Amino acid sequence: MTSQAPAPRQFLEGAPLGTRVVVRYRIPEGLTDALGDLVGVTAAECTVRTRRADVVIPLAMVVAAKPVPPPPARRAPRRQAESKG
Numbered sequence: 001m002t003s004q005a006p007a008p009r010q011f012l013e014g015a016p017l018g019t020r021v022v023v024r025y026r027i028p029e030g031l032t033d034a035l036g037d038l039v040g041v042t043a044a045e046c047t048v049r050t051r052r053a054d055v056v057i058p059l060a061m062v063v064a065a066k067p068v069p070p071p072p073a074r075r076a077p078r079r080q081a082e083s084k085g
Contacts, residue, residue, distance in 0.1 A: 005066065008062045008064050008065035009059050009065075011066065012041055012046045012059065012062065012065050013041055015038055015041075015067065016038075017038055017039060018037055018038065018039075019067055020035075020037055020067065020068050020069070020070060021036070021037070021038045021048060021065060021066065021067055021068060022034070022035045022065070022066060022068050023046065023048055023057055023062055023064070023065045024064040024065070025057050025058075025061040025062045025063060026061045026063060027061075031063065034048040034055040034057060035048070035050060035068065036049045036051065036055070037049045039054065043059075044060075045057060045059055046059060046062070
């Protein structure tokens with residue numbers, strides 16, 4: 001018995017806002033991904049809030065979409081070793 005994932009458009013339309021997602025979509029040069037929080041979905045497009053900016057993606061250009069886990073916790077900055085001498 002296999003469970004089939006919903007089509008990308010169905011997934012995006014049904015996912016709660018705030019879900020962390022990765023969306024693969026077509027651009028003139030080929031394909032690219034947007035990774036971030038789903039902040040908006042309309043009948044024509046979805047908006048993903050990435051680290052850099054909100055990315056508005058036409059749903060007609062989406063080829064894949066799925067939920068992803070939260071990002072790993074940021075590491076504390078390394079402290080410089082004290083010099084001996």
